[in-house]
Amino acid sequence: MFSVLVLTAIPLYFGSLAAVVGHRDVVARIHVWTGVFLPVPVLLSVLGPWGRTLRADLRRVNRWSAGELAWLRSFGRDAFVRLDKLNPGQKLNVSFTGGSIVVMLMTGAVMWWFGPFPDSWRTGATFVHDVLATFIVVVIVGHVGMALTHPASLRSMITGRVSRRWARRHAPAWADEMAAES
């Protein structure tokens, strides 16, 4: 669904492509309704009974140790921190994505269901939507780049699994946790 949003956004935003694709009303409708329904699979995954691990992961994403903050500040060069299941950069991406979904929905709603809003708010919403879209594209490029250069991580996104050896090396704090439980 994310891809549909980004792909439909391209002709909506870039004039030269709008000229080639045309049918603005159709493209815009696809974009809007995909955006409205995007949270559905996310919420289902988190709120369903199958979401226990995901909810625990969200707690990891939120609560950072001092060591993790130091790791982030050192841009990942601090070798003394024992990393969690997700490294601080990945945790930041989750928070950023969550925030983006909400802000894009909010500003998109002002742009599409514009009736109650003054023109200056509609202009402001368009402004925020455009600026954030740019950041989102940059983050996606970084995210895909990281995935393509880190095969174990890429595989883990698809299969949901990593080897014990990988975990001990790259996510030792989490590996310890898992070992302590078994």
Added chain:
Amino acid sequence: MRSPRATGEVATPVGRRVFLGMVGLGAAGVVVGSSVQRWVAAALRPVTSVSGGGVSALIPGEDRFRIYTVTDSLPSMPTSQYRLSVTGLVERPLELSFDQLKGMPSTTLVRDFQCVTGWRVAKVRWDGVLISTLLDEAGVLPSARALRFDSFDGVYTESLTLDQARRPDVIAAYGFEGGPVTSQHGGPVRLHVAPMYGYKSCKWLSGIRVVDRVEPGYWEQNGYDIDAWVGRSNGRDDAPTS
């Protein structure tokens, strides 16, 4: 799950802060973004183009036209072939060539271009002929009440009442920002209704028909207001903008 986090070790709620921070920034941006954009656009105007394409398109948050077409491409026509017809309830139907149009008394308008969904380009310059002038040339009959505008894209139409059309800020525009109106912007000639939202300004204008009642156009048939005054229509009732 006995995670270090759960045992009460001091943990900074970075996730929540980032999330809430973004939402707060987003909401603030909705309210003040319009002013920020005015400032950004004024600063960048000398070096960028509002036209909707090129490198400037990669800079978000500044004034830029979005290019809309409701058909599957942008229509275009060389100026030598262009004709603007003025027909319907008139004494002398007209069929004006591009050169004839340019030969008529011209009007320059510099106004903000406001889309009903929010995007805005400040102080856009349009040159053209007042619709009022065209109506006088054709001689409007007493039974006339409204105008219907047709586009050579074959789909888009628009309307204005006679009073609205006779305003000093409603023109058939052949000039955009000091140059010609390109096909991207609805050229060679488009309607420009300065005090109303952009959708009233029918692009690729081919004909003006003088009629006895308003015929709702393309976007009106999709639920938008017929009288699309900026700030005083489509849900709002604010003081008018520039």
